[in-house]
Amino acid sequence: MGVADQINWVDAACWNGTAFDGGWNTRLATNQDVLEPATGQALWRVGVASAADMTAAIERAHAAQVAWAATPPRERAAVMLKAAALFEQHFDELALMIARETGGIIPKGHHEVRESVVLCQLAAAMPMQSQGQVLPSTPGRLSIARRVPHGVVGVISPFNFPLILSLRSVAPALALGNAVVLKPDVRTPASGGFILARVFQEAGLPAGVLQVLPGNAEAGEALVTDPRVPMIAFTGSPGVGRRIGELAGRHLKKVSLELGGANNLIILEDADLDAAASAAAFGAWFHQGQVCMASNRVLVHASVVEGLKARLVGKATHLPVGDGASGQVALGPMIDAKQLARFDALVQETVQQGATLEAGGTFEGLCYKPTVLSGVKPGMRSFDDEPFGPLVNLVTFDTDEEAVSLANNSQGGLSSAVISRDVGRAMAIGEQLNAGMVHINDQTVNDDCTNPFGGPGLGGNGSSVGGPADIDEYTRWKWITVKASVPQFPF
Structure with a gap:
């Protein structure tokens, strides 16, 4: 019995050659089989995005983001809590999918799903926190510093822990009012992308706010260089991270890099x-x-x-x-x-x-x-x-x-x-x-989801994601002042 025969809730036929655009309607440029590392057999067939496919996905996310950012914080929090509940409800099925697609042992699949529950629960709390500060100012003038969403956040995730390393950016970015375009690794598109798509679709995320499309370097470069995507969150190799950092710098984008190096x-x-x-x-x-x-x-x-x-x-x-x-x-x-x-x-x-x-x-x-x-x-x-x-x-x-x-x-x-x-x-x-x-008195593989996660040099670009770092990463400051009337000026 293959893994597809043991899947009940996540229907692999949905993503046969398509992107997730809020539904499963957009055909992608080419198709390829995803092979199970343990057997070499095809698990499912997926679409692979071109640069044009990526540009179209960005357009859809850009169009959906304004309404999502205006959604009341309790409603955004409710979507995250529902997503957490769905990960719990379908725990064993999702863990098996991850084990098959990544080549990991079943406890590793369990770990990814269990941490995904926590990541969604943590994200649910973010919209309900203070979103800024009242600053000191002159009498009669209200000065406010607010945290506001970037707009569209591009997320590029790797093959090794694809569910966690996608969701740790996707969940807080969405919770804080951003739209997200997610490009999972083509070797793990279900674990790194389509599981998230299915969960958030069922959780009630509005159509268009999350776009999921596997792709190679061509699609990734289109995501990193598009002016409608002001932030890129990347996890992967130092070589690719350098290239993304170079492109993001050229286009004046915020970039969060989590790479590797010596441990x-x-x-x-x-x-x-x-x-x-x-x-x-x-x-x-x-x-x-x-x-x-x-x-x-x-x-x-x-x-x-x-x-x-x-x-x-x-x-x-x-x-x-x-x-x-x-x-x-x-x-x-x-x-x-x-x-x-x-x-x-x-x-x-x-x-x-x-x-x-x-x-x-x-x-x-x-x-x-x-x-x-x-x-x-x-x-x-x-x-x-x-x-x-x-x-x-x-x-x-x-x-x-x-x-x-x-x-x-x-x-x-x-x-x-x-x-x-x-x-x-x-x-x-x-x-x-x-x-x-x-x-x-421990080994090096540790992450509680509530901690800032990152490192210097080849560890990334000194940025961190997770816990107290997330609001800083996935929002920007906006300064607002208010006066009762326009003052007199000397000009």
Whole structure:
């Protein structure tokens, strides 16, 4: 039985070659099959947008946005609460769709749907918060600073956690009165786009306010350069992020970039090695390491590296790899052959540069074995480049100062962590790390939805989304003054 046979509420036939325009009426330029990474079989067929398709979607969103922004805040909040309830109601079906389309294990699908409930609930609170401030001014003059929507927000989301990484921008942007044009990755168009479309359609979002259309670079560039889209929210690779930042800057747009870079897990010599190995394994191998926060560098004190290495090799040897949706494995397949080939080349090149392959380094189909490299140093490819695959890079240090220096030997990153029984010492190290997020006695893959999420350099452009950052991201300031009558001027 295929995944399509187990879908009852989300009808894949709706998006066969179409965009979501409030309904399923707009045919797109071309069509392609979406392949299940675990089996190579077609899950469904979707349309792929051209630049002209994207321009038309922007026009529809632009036309719908004014009325949506004027919708009373309680009504916008009600749509978000209804969306949260729909995610809960169809929890298992949506989790299965995500697992199949992304190659993830079922608990990863559960995580995406569960966090989507929270994201919608948080978004529902935004329209009911204060939307500005009364500023000090001269007597007889009312001075107000208001937060107002940008207008149309363009969202470009990736393949790895497509539902969360789309919704974390879509939900607050909509709640605050923007229209949204969403371009999900063509490899995960249902998880990253059409699930959201179905949920918000059922939740009562007015037609046109959300446009969903998968597309490649041509459609993405049309979205980023259109003057009717004053803000772009992008999650993806540093290379594409640089291109989007360049285009957005040229067109004077606000841009929120969440990229990747180096994430460091530092393990001090006093750590509980069993607990540290478990944390490192999860941080590096969860969802096959295809996580922007993955613990791709494990910096370990030289006096305990052998004990940690033995524990990680044991885990790598015994963790089952296969079809994530089967419920029988810990790691699923990588998203596609191109991603696997890039990752395998990174592993093999790092070994040629002098690292030692301790475990893994092989694959069957798209399923890559959890891999451990020791003796990794700056200048080796897996140290310098983000692996985005199931890899533990073991890097040794002798002093806290050396650990900090190694961790900061990068162009920036999202997340870092320090494991030690001495919390004060760990916090002192954490304060020195060039990362947007730091976790003490944990691994690097963490997000509560209520926290600002972002990082410097390759982590993004220093911006953050989530929690207290969202109102700043998805609205702009507007200053208004009011006087009872026009004063006399000297001219």
